[in-house]
Amino acid sequence: MVVVGSGATLTLNPGNYIMTSFNLNSGGNLIINDQNGTVRLWVMTAVALSGTVTTQSNNSGSFWLIYNGTQDSNMNGGSMFHGVIFAPAAHINLDYKVYGAVLGNSVTLNSNSEVHYDPTVGC
Numbered sequence: 001m002v003v004v005g006s007g008a009t010l011t012l013n014p015g016n017y018i019m020t021s022f023n024l025n026s027g028g029n030l031i032i033n034d035q036n037g038t039v040r041l042w043v044m045t046a047v048a049l050s051g052t053v054t055t056q057s058n059n060s061g062s063f064w065l066i067y068n069g070t071q072d073s074n075m076n077g078g079s080m081f082h083g084v085i086f087a088p089a090a091h092i093n094l095d096y097k098v099y100g101a102v103l104g105n106s107v108t109l110n111s112n113s114e115v116h117y118d119p120t121v122g123c
Helices: none
Strands: 002-004 009-012 015-024 029-032 039-049 052-055 063-067 073-075 080-094 097-109 114-117
Touching: 002 009, 009 015, 052 080
Parallel strands: 002 015, 009 029, 015 039, 029 052, 039 063, 039 073, 063 080, 073 080, 080 097, 097 114
Antiparallel strands: none
16 A cells, blocks of 8 residues: 655656555655656555646656556546556546546546547557
8 A cells, every 4th residue: 555645755767566555645746757668557456646646758658557446546636647547447536637548437527627638548
């Protein structure tokens, strides 16, 4: 279980990361250092995003959030998200401006949500 609390920052460099669960709290920061390669974050049982996700390259295909769980996932940080959210067995409650792709069993776009599909990501 990984929790990024308010005021905390987690930086992920290119590679594959496997976590049982991941929670980015409001006021927390996830920095994706994707300038030299792809970052894949695999989450097995639960994922919740309420903080800020920053990709350094703004390349939609270089950050993949892959959620293998079935629980609802709340992603309500309200900021931009450059990358792919892949959660084929879960419902996603989304409140981000996504540049890339979103795939879920079902997806709810809340009031501040936008999805700008990038066909280069290959979903």
